[in-house]
Structure formats: structure tokens, C-alpha cells
Amino acid sequence: MATKSTARAKRPPRRALSTYTPPPADDELVEEYWPAPRWPAVTGILLSLMGLGVATYLTIQHFDQKIVLACPTSGLINCEKVTQSSYSYIAGIPVAVLGLAFFVVMLILQLPVMWRSTDRRIRLARLAWAVAGVGTALWLVYAELFEIDNICLWCTSVHILSLILFGTTVFGTVATSPRPLD
Amino acid sequence: MTVPTDSGKTGPGDSDQGEAKPATPVPPRGGAKKKPNRPSSGTRATTPKATTAKAPTAKAPTAKATGAGATGATGAARASGSGRPAAGRPAPRNSGTKSSTGGMRSSNNRRQAEWQARRRRNMIYSGIAVAVIVVIAGVFIAIKATGGSSKSSSKVTVTGSNNLTASQADISPLDPTDAAKVSGVALSALADASKGTTVPTLTGGGNISKQPPLTANGHPEILYIGAGFCPYCAAERWPMVVALSKFGTFTNLGQTASSPTDTNPSTPTYSFYLSTYTSPYITFTSVETTTQDESQALQSPTTDQAKLWKALDSEETIPFIDFANKYLITGATYTSSSMSNQSFASVADQVGNNNTVAGKGIDQTAGAMIKSICSLTGDQPATVCSAIGT
Numbered sequence: 001m002a003t004k005s006t007a008r009a010k011r012p013p014r015r016a017l018s019t020y021t022p023p024p025a026d027d028e029l030v031e032e033y034w035p036a037p038r039w040p041a042v043t044g045i046l047l048s049l050m051g052l053g054v055a056t057y058l059t060i061q062h063f064d065q066k067i068v069l070a071c072p073t074s075g076l077i078n079c080e081k082v083t084q085s086s087y088s089y090i091a092g093i094p095v096a097v098l099g100l101a102f103f104v105v106m107l108i109l110q111l112p113v114m115w116r117s118t119d120r121r122i123r124l125a126r127l128a129w130a131v132a133g134v135g136t137a138l139w140l141v142y143a144e145l146f147e148i149d150n151i152c153l154w155c156t157s158v159h160i161l162s163l164i165l166f167g168t169t170v171f172g173t174v175a176t177s178p179r180p181l182d
Numbered sequence: 183m184t185v186p187t188d189s190g191k192t193g194p195g196d197s198d199q200g201e202a203k204p205a206t207p208v209p210p211r212g213g214a215k216k217k218p219n220r221p222s223s224g225t226r227a228t229t230p231k232a233t234t235a236k237a238p239t240a241k242a243p244t245a246k247a248t249g250a251g252a253t254g255a256t257g258a259a260r261a262s263g264s265g266r267p268a269a270g271r272p273a274p275r276n277s278g279t280k281s282s283t284g285g286m287r288s289s290n291n292r293r294q295a296e297w298q299a300r301r302r303r304n305m306i307y308s309g310i311a312v313a314v315i316v317v318i319a320g321v322f323i324a325i326k327a328t329g330g331s332s333k334s335s336s337k338v339t340v341t342g343s344n345n346l347t348a349s350q351a352d353i354s355p356l357d358p359t360d361a362a363k364v365s366g367v368a369l370s371a372l373a374d375a376s377k378g379t380t381v382p383t384l385t386g387g388g389n390i391s392k393q394p395p396l397t398a399n400g401h402p403e404i405l406y407i408g409a410g411f412c413p414y415c416a417a418e419r420w421p422m423v424v425a426l427s428k429f430g431t432f433t434n435l436g437q438t439a440s441s442p443t444d445t446n447p448s449t450p451t452y453s454f455y456l457s458t459y460t461s462p463y464i465t466f467t468s469v470e471t472t473t474q475d476e477s478q479a480l481q482s483p484t485t486d487q488a489k490l491w492k493a494l495d496s497e498e499t500i501p502f503i504d505f506a507n508k509y510l511i512t513g514a515t516y517t518s519s520s521m522s523n524q525s526f527a528s529v530a531d532q533v534g535n536n537n538t539v540a541g542k543g544i545d546q547t548a549g550a551m552i553k554s555i556c557s558l559t560g561d562q563p564a565t566v567c568s569a570i571g572t
Contacts (some may be wrong), residue, residue: 021291074324084397094394134315141319145326145484161316177304179297 027080038049040172044110044165051161055099058083058154071153082152087143095140099158102133106165114174123173130162130169137162185516189488196559204509280431316373334535340549352474353436353453360530361435364420365427367534367545369552369569372424376549377571381509393493398465402506402558405467406454407483409497410474411441414536415501416451418511420424421548424451428552428566429559430461437526441474463559464506471500509554 061067062083071079084086088095108114109126116122137159146152198509286516291366327423348355395404406422408415416439434457440449456467469481484492491498495512520539521529532541556567 078400081397082398084395090396096244138315140320141322143394147321157320163319167308167312170311171305174301174304174308177297177301179294 025060030136037172038112040168040176041110041112041115043168044115044172045107047161047165047168048107048110051103051158051165052100052107054158054161055096055103055155058096058158059094059100060104062088062094069154070154074150076102076149078150079154081150082144082148082155085143087140087148090136098136100161102129102136102162105129106133110165110169115172126169127173130166134166135163235379247555279342310537333480344536346473346478346480348436348453350473351438351453351455351478351480353438353455354436356435356452357527360437360527363530364423364533365432367424367429367548369566371536371550372536372545372552372571373569373571375542376547376553379546379550379552381505381511381515381550393490396490396507398467401461401465402555403465403467403504404464404506405469405487405490405502405504407452407469407487407502408500409472409476410438410453410455410470410480411444411472411476412500413440413444413446413449413518413522414514416449417446417514417521417543418501418503418515418547419452419454420529420533420544420550421515423548424544424548425551425555426459426461426464426466429463429555429563430459430466433460438474439526441476446522448523448530449518450524462564464555501539505551505554506558508558515547515550518543518565 037049058069061069070080071077083096090098106126106129109122109129114122116137140155141159144155211527234475354521396405404426408418423435426432434453436457438451438453440446440451442448453470455470457468459468460467467487469483471482472479482488490504490507494507494510495502499512501511501513505511517539524540529540529544532538533544534543535541552566552570556562556570559567561567
């Protein structure tokens with residue numbers, strides 16, 4: 001008990017929160033985040049939700065082989081062949097699961113509060129995430145066309161969503177870029 | 183604080199008083215010049231509104247305001263435009279003259295213009311980035327549409343890479359009687375011989391556990407890699423033909439023998455080279471890598487097949503028989519030495535006869551293969567899978 005008391009006695013006194021004013025950062029003196037247009041958040045959320053839906057369906061189908069993908073098998077189109085090919089795994093992780101994770105994280109990054117955030121790290125992370133998504137989509141399109149020799153309509157819809165999300169994120173990032181103060 | 187209009191004149195809410203007369207309350211920035219969501223043309227001051235502008239939080243500490251305490255933080259901060267240093271250079275702290283205010287105005291104008299220019303430039307870069315990705319995808323599609331190369335097309339190629347004919351590859355036409363004997367062997371004989379035996383399940387850690395199911399053309403794929411000279415491949419082809427014939431049909435199968443100078447010399451066998459197999463349940467892919475005397479290459483595994491082969495069997499043993507990445511045979515499954523130097527017809531006669539060493543070995547392995555394939559096809563066809571037992 002005596003030890004505890006000593007420890008308490010040594011603890012520095014708390015500063016009252018009401019009296020604490022954080023010092024302004026340099027950036028804050030020269031830039032402001034004006035009320036950003038809402039379209040990046042609205043579009044981003046809608047696209048992420050759509051992608052989340054498709055990725056969830058593909059993930060469930062991946063783990064439950066009894067579920068047959070609603071997908072025609074004609075000509076170049078063969079969802080089953082694509083989703084069961086060796087390219088349906090990246091580093092041992094099913095691509096469907098990676099897609100699900102991508103859209104979950106992207107949905108968070110597209111929330112209005114994230115678009116309003118003045119934290120540059122969030123803006124960069126969102127941009128990098130979108131680049132990673134569209135890069136993976138390009139690789140998978142290549143694999144489908146030239147390695148697997150078949151395309152999967154569900155996967156293609158995810159690829160298109162990733163591309164539009166990339167465009168939305170890039171343009172949204174520019175549109176909501178900080179404006180210098182008057 | 184002044185807000186420039188397009189013409190460079192002062193806007194409706196302008197006041198220089200904040201600078202010149204610090205004690206005078208400065209009206210809060212309001213109206214259009216305060217509306218942050220400016221028109222793209224940059225004419226912010228053209229539509230004045232009476233609403234109070236959004237005050238950037240903690241943008242201008244009161245201490246920075248030049249004596250405008252009565253106006254509140256926002257008003258003070260805005261009023262003291264000079265108290266807010268421009269990027270990269272110090273701001274005049276006590277500018278009290280009109281000329282210094284004009285300088286500040288000019289500086290602000292310049293920063294706003296730079297920001298607008300940078301924004302426009304970034305919009306263009308963004309458009310280029312999106313366009314590049316669309317173009318890359320378009321190029322992929324165009325190449326594919328114009329018959330671009332496809333690596334996977336070689337997966338179903340049955341012709342040899344050297345385009346050797348059957349006779350050049352030491353393969354003879356199959357005797358129809360022998361063929362019928364083998365493909366038509368009674369399931370009961372196979373069931374008896376294989377009771378309690380199965381093909382080894384593909385289990386383990388590392389690369390093996392990461393392999394996704396092997397499929398082709400919408401069916402479980404059975405991949406065989408062997409060679410003409412190989413005596414154990416020769417032995418395994420017998421039960422393979424027996425088992426696969428229960429699920430589909432071979433055409434153009436040939437007969438040959440293993441190398442006369444290798445172990446179990448001249449083991450009679452089939453050859454999958456130049457043959458095709460059709461089945462509503464499974465896909466069978468064969469790769470016969472060399473001729474009987476090993477002097478010439480016949481077929482090469484595709485990149486995917488080679489990768490899989492290496493992943494599942496680092497020593498790349500033949501025969502390699504992968505049952506949809508669920509079951510795996512590498513090497514011989516039964517003793518085939520008794521088949522050495524026998525005729526093809528002699529071995530064909532023993533299939534279904536569990537009283538000979540060769541016959542029992544073939545039947546046992548064939549039965550185990552059928553059980554494994556049944557587990558891949560969902561026990562289809564039922565007539566075969568129910569008859570083979572467990």
C-alpha cells in the first residue's frame with residue numbers, strides 16, 4: 001500500500017482539459033478543408049457496397065462448393081473455371097476473400113467522415129488502396145484472358161467496380177484537396 | 183480583410199478596418215466570399231449571402247489577431263489576414279497601412295490562383311491515370327479478340343510438341359479385342375481387389391495444403407505426367423485406363439512398352455500420346471514427355487502444370503497422377519515386375535483376374551482410383567460408384 005501511495009504522489013497533476021489549447025499546426029495556418037463535395041463519399045459508398053455484395057457472394061461460393069455460381073457457360077465465359085483456377089489464390093489466400101477485405105476497407109475509407117478528415121494519411125491510404133485494387137483487377141483480367149482462357153462475369157463486375165472506385169477516389173481526392181485560406 | 187472579386191475590386195463584405203483600425207469590430211466574413219464551396223469559375227464574391235461562414239476550427243488563434251478580440255476568433259482571424267503567414271514566408275505582423283493590405287491581397291490572390299491551377303493540373307493527371315488503366319484493359323481485350331496468344335490453350339493440346347506420329351513414337355494401334363477386355367472389366371473384380379484400399383489423399387502442409395481444387399472445363403481434372411521409357415508409368419497406365427473407362431471414353435489409345443534397358447524392361451502398356459478422352463464427369467489431361475528410348479521429347483507440361491508438379495512433388499517424380507489436387511499418386515502403386523517382357527495381350531488377359539500378381543495389382547489400383555474419382559464427381563455415375571464399394 002505504501003508503495004502505491006508513493007506512486008500516486010509522484011504522478012504529475014492532470015492538466016484541466018478546458019484550459020488546454022493545442023497549438024496550431026503550420027498547415028492549418030495556410031490551408032483549410034472547405035466543405036468538400038459530397039459526391040465522392042456517396043459514390044464511393046454505393047460502389048463499395050455493390051462490390052461488397054458481389055465479393056461476399058463469391059466468397060461464400062468459394063467455401064461452399066455446393067453453391068453453383070449463377071453464370072452462363074458459353075464461349076469465353078466460364079465462372080467456375082476462373083474461380084477454381086490456380087489464379088483464384090494469391091499468396092495462399094482466396095482472391096474472393098481478398099476482394100471482400102478490399103471492399104470492407106474501402107467502404108470505411110469512403111465514409112463521409114473519412115472524406116472530411118484533414119489527415120493526409122487517410123487521403124493517401126484511400127488513394128493507395130484504390131490503386132492496389134485496380135492494379136489487382138488488371139492482373140486478374142490478364143490472368144483470365146491469357147492464362148485461364150475464360151472470364152467470370154461476377155469477377156468482371158468486381159473489376160469494373162474497382163476501376164470506377166479508383167476513378168472516384170482519384171477525382172474525389174483532387175476535388176476535396178485543401179484550399180489555401182484567404 | 184478584403185476579398186477580391188474577379189475584377190480585383192473589393193467585395194461586398196470587405197473591410198480594411200481590421201487592419202487599419204484594430205479596435206473596430208470587424209464584421210464576420212459572411213456572404214459569398216465566406217461560402218467556401220466556391221464556384222468553379224472562382225467568382226466567389228458575386229453572390230453575397232447573409233449567412234455566417236463556416237469558421238475553420240482553430241485556424242487563427244486569438245493571439246494572432248491584431249487587436250480584434252471583440253470579433254471572436256473567426257472574425258479576428260479573418261480580419262487579421264496579415265496575422266496568418268503565407269506559405270513559406272513570414273507574414274507582416276503589424277501591417278497597418280493600406281499598401282501592406284494590398285500586398286496581402288495580392289499574395290492571397292496568387293495563392294488562390296496557384297491552388298486553382300494545381301487543382302486543374304491534378305484533375306488532368308487523374309484523368310490520365312484513369313485513361314491509362316482503361317487503355318491497358320482495352321489492349322488486353324483487343325489482343326484477346328484478335329486471337330492473341332493464350333498460354334492455357336496448350337493445356338488441352340494432345341499433339342506432341344515435336345509433332346511425332348504414333349509410329350515415330352514407338353506406339354502401335356491398339357487391338358480392339360484387348361481394348362474391350364480392359365475397358366469392360368467387371369466392377370466386382372475391381373471392388374474385390376480394392377476392398378479397403380484408396381488412393382493416397384493429398385494432405386500435408388506447405389504448398390500442398392494451399393492448392394486449390396484442380397479443374398478443367400468445369401469438371402475435376404485428373405492430370406497425368408509420365409514418359410514413354412518409364413516402367414512404372416507403364417504399370418500405372420493399365421489401372422488408369424481401367425478406371426477412367428468407367429467414367430468416359432478414350433479414343434486413339436495406342437499400345438507400347440517401356441524402355442528395354444530400364445528397370446522392368448519392356449513392360450507392355452498403353453500410350454496416352456495422341457489420344458483423347460471425353461467424359462461428362464471429369465477431365466483427363468495427359469502429358470507424355472518422351473519417347474520409349476528417351477531420344478525425343480513428345481509433350482511438355484504447361485507452366486501451370488509444371489508449377490503444380492513441382493509444388494506437389496519437389497522431385498518431380500513420374501508417374502505423377504493428380505486427382506483434382508485431392509488425391510495424388512507419385513511412382514508405382516503395385517509390383518509390376520511380373521509384367522516385364524510380357525505381351526500386351528497377355529497383360530490385358532490378366533485384368534480382372536485377381537489370381538495373378540499383375541492382374542491383382544492392376545485391379546486393386548484401378549478400384550482405388552475409381553473410389554477417388556467417385557468422391558470427386560459426387561458419386562456419379564451412380565452405377566459405377568455404388569458398385570465399387572468402399
